[in-house]
Amino acid sequence: MDVPREELKQIRVERPLYEHQELRDNFLYEKPIKINAAKQWTKNLRAKKIALGLFPIFDWLGKYNWKKDLVPDCISGFTVAIMHIPQGMAYAFLGNVDPVVGIYMAFFPVLIYTLFGTSRHNSLGTFSVACLMTGKAVAEYSDPLYFNTNTNSTAVPTGYKPIEVATAVTFVVAIVQLAMFVLRLGAMSALLSETLVSGFTTGAAVQVLVSQVKDLLGLELEKYKGNFVNVLTVIDVFRKITHTNMAALIISVVTITVSALNNDYLKPIVAKKSPFPFPMELVAVVAGTLVSKYCNLNENYGVKIVKTIAVGLPEPSLPPLELISNLIVDGITIAIVSYTITLSMALIFAQKLEYEVDANQEAFALSLSNFFGSFFSCMPICASLSRSLIQQVVGGVTQLASLVSCLILLVVLLWIGPFFEPLPKAVLASLIVVALKGMLLQVLDFWKFWKLSKMDALVWMGTFLTVSFVAIDIGLLVGVCLSLASIFLLSFKPHTYLLGQVPNTDFYLDVARYKAAKEIDSIKIFHYSGGINFATKTIFRDDLIRLVGINPQKEVVYRATVAKYIEKMEGTKPPAKTQVKLERAQSKVNTDLRCLVLDFSSVSYIDPSGVTMLKNIIESFTKLDIPVIIASCKEPVYEMLTKCDPDYYAKAGFRSFPTVHDAVHYCTELFRNSSNATIATIQMTE
Known part of the structure; x- marks a missing residue:
């Protein structure tokens, strides 16, 4: 029975704020045990008769309706x-x-x-x-x-x-x-x-x-x-x-x-x-x-x-x-x-x-x-x-x-x-x-593939021309190679974007596509689709820096430059030239970002090289007092992160949450506690 739309307009969920490890502990996480090929074969032999497995005719023939189906x-x-x-x-x-x-x-x-x-x-x-x-x-x-x-x-x-x-x-x-x-x-x-x-x-x-x-x-x-x-x-x-x-x-x-x-x-x-x-x-x-x-x-x-x-x-x-x-x-x-x-x-x-x-x-x-x-x-x-x-x-x-x-x-x-x-x-x-x-009319498929994907059209044309003019076996090999090459090349074009929150909801959508989604003040939510490995780690880092708008290595230099000029000008009236340099250096410093959330909901795989790259990014942002939080991490990815370094989370000083909404709530609480601590410090000083 269908539920009326009016009754589905409001959804309210109340639950504690979970971190990833807490989620595992509270809900009895257990990694599935893989059965090796020999055990699987033995299990299959026990599960069904050999005759039915190797001779499917016995299966359908035993249920055959001779009166209805014979004619x-x-x-x-x-x-x-x-x-x-x-x-x-x-x-x-x-x-x-x-x-x-x-x-x-x-x-x-x-x-x-x-x-x-x-x-x-x-x-x-x-x-x-x-x-x-x-x-x-x-x-x-x-x-x-x-x-x-x-x-x-x-x-x-x-x-x-x-x-x-x-x-x-x-x-x-x-x-x-x-x-x-x-x-x-x-x-x-x-x-x-x-x-x-x-x-x-x-x-x-x-x-x-x-x-x-x-x-x-x-x-x-x-x-x-x-x-x-x-x-x-x-x-x-x-x-x-x-x-x-x-x-x-x-x-x-x-x-x-x-x-x-x-x-x-x-x-x-x-x-x-x-x-x-x-x-x-x-x-x-x-x-x-x-x-x-x-x-x-x-x-x-x-x-x-x-x-x-x-x-x-x-x-x-x-x-x-x-x-x-x-x-x-x-x-x-x-x-x-x-x-x-x-x-x-x-x-x-x-x-x-x-x-x-x-x-x-x-x-x-x-x-x-x-x-x-x-x-x-x-x-x-x-x-x-x-x-x-x-x-x-x-x-x-x-x-x-x-x-x-x-x-x-x-x-x-x-x-x-x-x-x-x-x-x-x-x-x-x-x-x-x-x-x-019918097979010859498939030549019209080329235009269909061209409209859908230029890469698919290239695979089609390369296979067709090689089979037609060179040889069938070579054409098949060329087609397989082109298909694999297209997959490899597409893996170098992961889909990345920044997420924004739809007000008063737990929806986080692409801000470039959804005008109703608004970025949260002082928080950047970076979404990455694909695998993070030795071949794509540089793409991940470059897209993150481009979309977030901060290069941690350069940001450290900018902040050090500002600190140097401020120290040099203490107790003295700075020359106009030095003042201009200070203002120029201060303009390069990013003070808007206070927390970075990495949405891993679409990250399918990460290898040790990707983990090392991720560590370096987290540590470089941490030096700027910008905590990095991972959200919606798949279990195999989470296991790889912890497997590469069991004490990784404690050393890196960051957290992982099961959803983006949990991560955003944690960031806002972090800001609130930080502000309260600052106010208390000022009052004690006074």
């Missing part, structure tokens, strides 16, 4: 399976492997993820960015003879098939993600900020777009390796643009136009009337296959087609372990990117549908899925936003929908696969390009 899961699984076929075949080409590999990825690893994953709606399988990053490594280490395109004349035969390199990458990704799980490094994904991810995925979309130009135009281009592949590819495209295959170009234009119209106009109309999306991608693939087959596009017009698609399931084989040392950088990059994207989407669905997702368990599930997939001709898997959304919107409740999808794809692998052999590559390239629209 929606089956419908969702069937719908997602239809999406897997064209997407899997298309994105497999990004990885420079056979199209059937994309369907393998939607089958083998997904079976494992269903057992170990905590997200009930993520649709695992192919994802454009992860496949493209894998394709870079495949192009780098595969034998050029396995590609049906012209190769660079300087290429050296390696003897490795593209799928062997791809599975080796998957194996490395599995190891990295397992290490993330064991070391509890799920927080590493926090390094990939929204700004970085936006710039990275937009740049990757440009990479994908350029990589598909050859199939869109039906060109024969060289396979470039290393950095600046996009630039070299674009130059090669313009050099050979006159050799464009017109049949492939027509197929691309038609497919892109129809698919774009479907996404922009037909899909919204269908969504209003039915939860099931119209499978335009599958229609395009089937139509392209039939037209190619009955018009002999490959023989009559030279249109490149998919060709052989293996029937049945691949035999398990060990990835080439000798390649692992060469693929560590690629594996780490892909592992972090795929984990971050998968976890982000899992958290979105979990928050929306009110269930829990375990970040470290997700790393474990992805690790086992990729490990299993590396033995069955799979590239690293990642969650797909489009498929996951469809899986949830159509009615999917649990990962049982993924199992249904796997069963349907098993039928495709065993019997239907060869049907797609005449499919033109231009159709798959067109579907990829249309799917990139």
Whole structure:
């Protein structure tokens, strides 16, 4: 029940004036005891069954409502399976492997993820960015003879098939993600900020777009390796643009136009009337296959087609372990990117549908899925936003929908696969390009970040340009470095200001922003937001001196100068020149400040260097008979202050209070007692 506003207009609190240590003593302060990792692991094992921890499927399957949820899961699984076929075949080409590999990825690893994953709606399988990053490594280490395109004349035969390199990458990704799980490094994904991810995925979309130009135009281009592949590819495209295959170009234009119209106009109309999306991608693939087959596009017009698609399931084989040392950088990059994207989407669905997702368990599930997939001709898997959304919107409740999808794809692998052999590559390239629209439109995010923060805009642009024109892995590294640099630089710009009191209240607000807040006579309240460490201690001191208006070192000199002139002029009539110097020196002396309050309510951390600096400031102000008081000090900061010197407070001669209001009350009482003592001294003298 809401309380009427009239009853909330007056707040009155009566309590004693506390110092920080008194607060601890009176309210039974006790520092929490941290449990080490081994004890925490043992505690977790005792707290819940191992099976429920490692096999989340037992948790939701035990509560599964078979009558209510089975049909929606089956419908969702069937719908997602239809999406897997064209997407899997298309994105497999990004990885420079056979199209059937994309369907393998939607089958083998997904079976494992269903057992170990905590997200009930993520649709695992192919994802454009992860496949493209894998394709870079495949192009780098595969034998050029396995590609049906012209190769660079300087290429050296390696003897490795593209799928062997791809599975080796998957194996490395599995190891990295397992290490993330064991070391509890799920927080590493926090390094990939929204700004970085936006710039990275937009740049990757440009990479994908350029990589598909050859199939869109039906060109024969060289396979470039290393950095600046996009630039070299674009130059090669313009050099050979006159050799464009017109049949492939027509197929691309038609497919892109129809698919774009479907996404922009037909899909919204269908969504209003039915939860099931119209499978335009599958229609395009089937139509392209039939037209190619009955018009002999490959023989009559030279249109490149998919060709052989293996029937049945691949035999398990060990990835080439000798390649692992060469693929560590690629594996780490892909592992972090795929984990971050998968976890982000899992958290979105979990928050929306009110269930829990375990970040470290997700790393474990992805690790086992990729490990299993590396033995069955799979590239690293990642969650797909489009498929996951469809899986949830159509009615999917649990990962049982993924199992249904796997069963349907098993039928495709065993019997239907060869049907797609005449499919033109231009159709798959067109579907990829249309799917990139959302990622490419993220380029507009730059202006949003520019308006919000120039630093974020710099991170976005640096990441985007490096990914687009240099390389994906280098672009990710540049983005992370820029993000860390921005955090480091922002720590050198702490927010500092003076506080004033709103009359007749305990509110203390920024006097530069709140006109109703007035500074208290003879008291300066300095507010600092951020950490105080070896790197920021000078900033703290300089901002304090600037805002308070007193430099203690100079103030001591000014006062000593005044005292010298006064002593020199005692009993004599000073010359006019000396009188001018005295007045000039007296004008520099600050007599207004009688007490300094440091508001530490927003100080998150202080290190020993910061403590030493703080001691020096306190001692220098104390020499001027200006007491320094700390207010609203966080417990970890207070503990660091006392830990560095147990007798610190007694030696320094200052106090700490739990609130600014307590500190101000203490200062006013200090002034009152000082005035009373002065009056008593005068009366005794008289």
